[in-house]
Amino acid sequence: MSVLSIVKYPDKVLRDKTVPVGNIDGGLQKLIDDMIETMYAAPGVGLAANQVGISQQLAVIDVGIRDEKSRLIVLVNPEIVHLEGEIESEEGCLSIPDYTTVLKRAMKVLVKGYDREGGPVEIEAEGLLARALQHEIDHLNGILFVDRMGRIKREFFKKRYSRTIE
Ligand code: NI
Numbered sequence: 001m002s003v004l005s006i007v008k009y010p011d012k013v014l015r016d017k018t019v020p021v022g023n024i025d026g027g028l029q030k031l032i033d034d035m036i037e038t039m040y041a042a043p044g045v046g047l048a049a050n051q052v053g054i055s056q057q058l059a060v061i062d063v064g065i066r067d068e069k070s071r072l073i074v075l076v077n078p079e080i081v082h083l084e085g086e087i088e089s090e091e092g093c094l095s096i097p098d099y100t101t102v103l104k105r106a107m108k109v110l111v112k113g114y115d116r117e118g119g120p121v122e123i124e125a126e127g128l129l130a131r132a133l134q135h136e137i138d139h140l141n142g143i144l145f146v147d148r149m150g151r152i153k154r155e156f157f158k159k160r161y162s163r164t165i166e
Pocket of ligand 1: 092093094095135139
């Protein structure tokens with residue numbers, strides 16, 4: 001397994017909507033293992049394939065650092081089928097280092113997709129896992145957490161953050 005380099009904001013690949021995985025083959029298994037390694041090395045609680053430059057509907061999540069009941073999740077072609085409630089919590093992203101903000105998201109989610117063997121999975125989650133699922137599936141749709149901030153906060157972020165990375 002190898003640690004991949006993580007694409008950083010404002011790279012355009014983070015903005016492209018990813019395409020569904022069509023083939024569960026050896027290449028995909030290698031990518032999944034490398035993404036897991038990369039997520040743990042960062043360290044982060046989730047990583048989407050487009051964050052390592054691969055525009056495919058694939059994400060890995062492990063919120064076990066903060067929620068010990070949780071385990072490693074590999075999601076292929078995931079989609080959110082139900083959202084419920086609302087909750088504010090602090091959020092950050094490996095592609096936007098050194099920046100966090102308090103963000104409102106759904107409290108509970110139901111996600112459907114496939115595991116790394118192509119078997120169907122259904123995950124009902126709340127708390128940190130629900131947030132991580134929404135964050136990673138947003139990535140797969142080309143959406144970053146800063147896009148979900150209010151307009152004034154977002155403008156301020158764009159000005160200030162782009163200055164720090166130039
Ligand atoms: Ni992220």
